[in-house]
């Protein structure tokens with residue numbers, strides 16, 4: 001029941017934003033103690049490459065010593081291939097993956113490619129290109145020994161504040177980026193997902209970005225998409241399969257002495273739910289001698305979920 005009533009609020013919120021194009025961000029209230037700075041302007045990042053060029057490139061950890069490379073092309077004939085190597089322009093390894101796409105009302109996404117590469121060496125720079133196209137990207141794999149540095153940012157969005165946050169972040173040589181919810185603030189306006197993907201590409205193509213969903217990822221519309229996550233699940237594939245989870249909305253991964261659990265605030269979490277059972281099993285497998293650090297991230301506490309206002 002609690003879940004249902006809260007879900008209705010989200011639905012109403014999203015319809016509201018769809019109709020009036022008001023980012024839900026503006027509707028949230030600052031607490032009495034904390035004066036939240038005023039919102040900054042929306043930053044739209046245009047598509048400036050050709051249809052066949054990879055865009056919105058981002059990477060994520062995908063099981064031991066593997067990384068998933070995700071990108072989008074507007075041309076659906078581009079193969080889902082990633083060529084890579086440890087020297088610029090010299091690709092001595094390659095991997096093939098899969099493509100997907102989705103529709104949302106009248107919007108049709110580009111072709112979304114997901115390719116898992118590896119095994120990769122720790123703390124090593126790899127140069128790679130996507131779809132056999134010429135533009136080169138580079139990434140650094142996480143280390144296999146301490147220290148490890150995580151960067152954690154929630155409610156990222158795509159405003160002037162996002163730009164300043166990302167530019168601060170780029171001054172740090174962090175290993176893994178953790179984003180517990182609220183990515184693009186698209187709220188049904190699908191081109192904003194594309195704009196967000198282009199905005200974060202310079203960062204998300206270089207270090208693994210591990211995300212979980214917030215309320216702005218739900219994007220439900222009564223009857224047609226009662227419980228959506230269409231864009232989020234298609235665009236931000238996380239290592240759920242690699243971590244024994246049946247849903248992209250919750251998963252876990254290991255990196256240097258750390259077991260990280262990314263929970264879903266907007267997937268069922270009662271004692272009979274898949275998520276709850278998966279979490280119990282996942283916690284049961286943690287070996288604190290191997291991963292003494294346990295980090296759990298979620299957008300909203302499960303307990304308080306019913307009280308939230310969207």
Ligand SMILES: *[C@@H]1O[C@H](CO)[C@@H](O)[C@H](O)[C@H]1NC(C)=O
Nearest residue numbers: 076077078079080098099100
């Ligand atoms: C995209 O995936 C479909 C199957 O889902 C496949 O038939 C098609 O060949 C793929 N396209 C490319 C360019 O690899």
